[in-house]
Amino acid sequence: METFQSLLAKKLSNALKNAGLPDAGELTPASDPRFGDYQTNAALVLGKQRGENPRVLAEKIVARFDTDDLCDAPAVAGPGFINFTLRPSAVAEKTVEVLRDDRLGIAEAKSPLRVVIDFGSPNVAKPMHVGHIRSTVLGDALARIAQFLGHEVIRDNHIGDWGTQFGMVIYGWKNLLDRRALQRNPLTEIVRIYKETNQRATSDPEVREACRQELIKLQAGDRENLDIWNECVALSMQDFELVYKLLDIHYDIQCGESFYHDRLPGVVERLLKSGIAEISEGAVVVFFRDNPELADKPLIIRKRDGGFNYATTDVATVDYRIDDLKADAIWYVVGAPQILHFKQIFNIARREGYTADLRHITFGSILGEDRKLMKTRSGENVPLRDLLEEACKRARKIIEEKNPHLSDDEKTAIVQKIGIGAVKYADLSQYRMTDYIFSWDKMLSLQGNTAPYLQNAYVRIRSIFRKAGESVPKIDKLVLADSAEINLGKRLCQFAETVPQVLNDFRPNILANYLFEVANSFHTFYEACPVLKSPEPARSSRLALCDLTAQVLKQGLGLLGIKVPEKM
Template identity: 60%
Template sequence: MITVRELLAERLKSALDAAGFSDITPEVTPTADARFGDYQANAAMILAKQRRMNPRQVAAEIIQHLAVDDISAAPEIAGAGFINFRLLPQFLADRAQEIVKDDRLGVSDSRQPRRIVVDFSSPNVAKPMHVGHIRSTIIGDTLVRIARFLGHEVIADNHIGDWGTQFGKVIYGWKHFLNREELAANPIGTLVGLYRKVNAAEENDEALKKTVREELVKLQQGDAENFAIWQETVKLSWAEFEKIYGLLDIHFDAVLGESAYNDALAPLCERLEKDGIAEVSEGALCIFFRDIPELAEKPAIVRKADGGFLYATTDLATIEYRVKHWNPDAIWYVVGAPQALHFQQIFLAAQRMGVSAELKHIAFGSILGEDRKIMRTRAGESVGLDDVLNEAIERATAVVAEKNPDLPAEDRAAIARTIGLGAVKYTELSQHRMTDYVFSWEKMLSFQGNTAPYLQNAYVRIRSIFRKLEAPFDPASATISVNEDAERALAIKLGQFAEILPLVLEDFRPNLLANYLYELAITFHGFYEACPVLKSEEPVRSSRLALCDLTARILRHGLGLMGIQCPERM
């Protein structure tokens, strides 16, 4: 279904062509202030600047050729030359009627569907997932959900850190200090304990350091005992990760860690050197970017002087694998902002290797504690992600018990889980991804303001309307009318769901969807206060019920695209 923005842009383009301004592709956007209309275009201002003309005069010429009388009242010229559109009530009613009957809520598949690999979450084996994993995991999952809904083929790949120097310490600790009962009771905690114990012991013991390094070399060379320990470590770690992913309802199509590419690293380096992409410098194999000023002194090292490989090597091998096996149009990396230089280097190197897929680093900021520093425990350690999620559910349980003490325990637990997990996800997704934000329990679990509980409660309030009906209601059978200002505002906002989703992927900003849903809930509450629903006479009653139902469906689906469920009662 074509959106209102697209429809107005098409009509505007035809008018521009007819007026002799065919060298511009117009953009139409919602107005910031409803007093000046519903949508606006700044094409006249752009053209006037290019041609040194009066923008209001250009706008007047465009309007002479603009045929929108079936969509809008007569377009108006505002300010320095904006062309403003005020949608007709009947157009809005017909539009809402179409969306009510559409399973996709007015959202069309992308006109250019792509195959996209999304690399996100990526925890490290033998270490717990911590609060820092919230951003990559939740942003990545939301982008996957939205891209799939828009018709793209998506491969969600969890590139776990399952290979590296830490395994020498873990393996040595496993052989000398492992307590099997502790491992069974707390796998990740035990593995972390082994690592820390060996790490502390080798600080002043050069002989032990050498032995630990030898354990790592034996693993890298395929020693059967060390490989078996490594396999069990990976298996135990993934089992713990899966518990968290299960709680968050997050799924992956592939889980290919660093180890999957280990055998490809040496041949890759040989080819890079042979093809002149990399060169030896001070014993290390490096890829230089001398033609780029800011990178001229910052080469990507793919093989150290001692023959060891680095993240850059593994990431280039990973790109080669993905291109060969999945032939993607794009590969998106949802990884923190501190890795910006690394990905800039890797993407440039991949282009020199002949990779044509679009490579994007979807960066994000940090989660802060109330002291506005990186969120940590009192002991200075990263806060465990499982601790955060469990505390969210516990706090939500207390809130639900206070608001509805008569709920059966089973229902209370289910609702609290939905609210608690939704609160954590929405707090993340409602931020601009590059913003550092303070993690506040009080704010995220509030039923007021731009929070998940507020939106979930809005959905529940709407569904409660339908529980009061004496007979089932079929929204598709209603004839929608838009006469009151509040009805008009709601109909406009409902139609914008289809406009927002593609914008999310343009700059990878899930906060656009979150903000839209919040505005929709506010607009609905204004409608509900101004326009009686159940007490209205027919056919207005059915029309308003249909608008209520459509609002609930969009709230539910929009939150669902963010991995957030809606309870039927709260």
């Protein structure tokens, strides 16, 4: 199925050829409804290239443009733009086409990639907190979208399960552990012993040294320490799973840092051998002398004491993902503070001859109402599970107010979709690089660009079908007369143009904003155009529009990892 955009672009290309001109500029949705539905700046670009009057060129192009019932005669406007307005009949036909397509018009990628997406990556022995929302939710949405577009996605949870923190955890386990507390709430107890050990270590050099020894024993394969480590990892994973279940997130593989442990010596040897790394002040270091930006920022891959670090693991991770998993691309959904680190890692990968497409997909922070990093009142990280439960609690309160007659079971199911959806949407509807201020009232509001507003549009449609008591009519012809109908139809046809755009720059907010516009157009239509009370053929047409709107909302939100309720 072809979108209006690509149909028009082809026609434009033909017109240019017939006018003896090369392809130029671009054909995009109109910047303003006054200018029609699509516009091209081809004549402006060509005018500049050839030193000719753009308006004259535009006229020449328009004269050779075959509209073919698709749109009205293109109009030349302003400095030389060409504007296209779709004919309602063409919109009606395309809408039917989209309705019959189980992909809602969205084409699969021409050259599918195998892409590893690295997102989430919580640390063992620490509960997941707000800091993990963005990576997790953004990574999951990108994975869903890439997968839907036909890419082969491998979702990888790069868990922090092998850091220096284990020296302290093991020391705490051996000296401070309360077994009963561990049974009651495992992660809380592990965090407690970790924190307490950390405190002791800062003030007491002997404790610090003891922790170091525990870490060395662990890394040397000491049985007792390995057992403790294994148990901590398992308990932490159980805790992560609870959150993933709430968020409806799954991973294909969970290769944490420990997975790469025994590959690290080989990595360092290889880099030394190839001359990419060298020994400096007793450590093994990679310099980036020919890169002005990195010239004064070397990267240590083996410490003076022989230990490996984060950077070593990340080099090994690139190896595994490309050599073993055969990835064409790796997307790292990791916060902006690590930009430098990934530049270094990617630079090494290129020097080693890897050609895979490596992307660091960065994002900003979540701030509290005070515009500082979001923390609890006591200054701690807000546990993610608490936050999600709070979201559901608040959603329940609203539902009970608005729709008290729902059964308890119904409410519970709805509340999860609304509460979790609100948290996810608040994140995804905003450009990922901007820090955003976390506000319960805003994200759960029924007005504005929020998940509940979009979900409500869906619910209203479902309500119409319940009321009608009939299944969706199979239609082969739509009649679009009212401007609200035509606008909605156009909007729905744009779904296929919007979704692929997200991956241009990894911006799910493009899809979120589109869905908001769909819901807006639908509500306008809903006010202006009665559905069930209309005579045929309007009634069937409108039912079909409703049906397609519901499908686009459900599919679109689904691609963002957000569910829709039938009632709310």
